[in-house]
Amino acid sequence: MIREVVTDVLLGLAALTVVLSSIGIAVMPGAAAKLHYVTPAAVVAPVLVTLAVFVREGLDSNTGMTFIALLFLVAVSPFLSHATIRAIRARSENDLGDPLPRLVPGKPSSGER
Amino acid sequence: MTAFVIAAIVMLAALVPAGVTLVRGELADSVVGYEFISTVIVMVLALLAEGFGRPGLFEFPVILAVLLFGGGLVFVRALERWL
Numbered sequence: 001m002i003r004e005v006v007t008d009v010l011l012g013l014a015a016l017t018v019v020l021s022s023i024g025i026a027v028m029p030g031a032a033a034k035l036h037y038v039t040p041a042a043v044v045a046p047v048l049v050t051l052a053v054f055v056r057e058g059l060d061s062n063t064g065m066t067f068i069a070l071l072f073l074v075a076v077s078p079f080l081s082h083a084t085i086r087a088i089r090a091r092s093e094n095d096l097g098d099p100l101p102r103l104v105p106g107k108p109s110s111g112e113r
Numbered sequence: 114m115t116a117f118v119i120a121a122i123v124m125l126a127a128l129v130p131a132g133v134t135l136v137r138g139e140l141a142d143s144v145v146g147y148e149f150i151s152t153v154i155v156m157v158l159a160l161l162a163e164g165f166g167r168p169g170l171f172e173f174p175v176i177l178a179v180l181l182f183g184g185g186l187v188f189v190r191a192l193e194r195w196l
Contacts, residue, residue: 045153087193
């Protein structure tokens with residue numbers, strides 16, 4: 001009984017985190033502001049889901065697979081966010097000094113002023 | 114219907130606002146929406162596997178979590194350099 005209640009609470013918090021993050025992405029202006037709302041869904045919610053599976057199943061293969069998937073998710077999310085904000089900044093300012101050939105005629109590549 | 118399935122359904126419903134951003138927003142907004150949706154889908158797959166009691170399905174979120182990183186990096190590099 002206690003396990004079910006704890007599982008339900010953890011899953012409810014995870015779902016609430018995802019819902020609020022999605023609303024934040026839809027409402028906030030600009031990609032940089034929206035990107036802040038990816039982090040709770042990529043870091044907080046996976047931990048809650050993993051805990052919920054652990055509370056229900058204990059230490060077994062299901063918990064292990066969930067842990068691997070969501071650990072990878074938590075680990076790579078900051079790198080992906082960093083790359084994304086770097087790309088957004090490069091698009092907006094063109095100041096990263098990246099001398100790549102332009103593929104779209106008339107559009108400066110990143111690095112060109 | 115277990116709590117895991119209900120949580121998965123709620124998370125899928127929560128993808129609608131991000132999906133609208135992906136479809137209607139600018140290019141950078143769409144990339145952010147893509148990252149959010151793919152992140153949530155990893156959790157949804159894990160929740161459905163647990164909710165339906167199918168341990169074999171736990172491989173899908175693991176594979177998607179790995180592919181998410183590579184795919185996301187490809188998108189942002191294309192966004193940065195060529196789009």
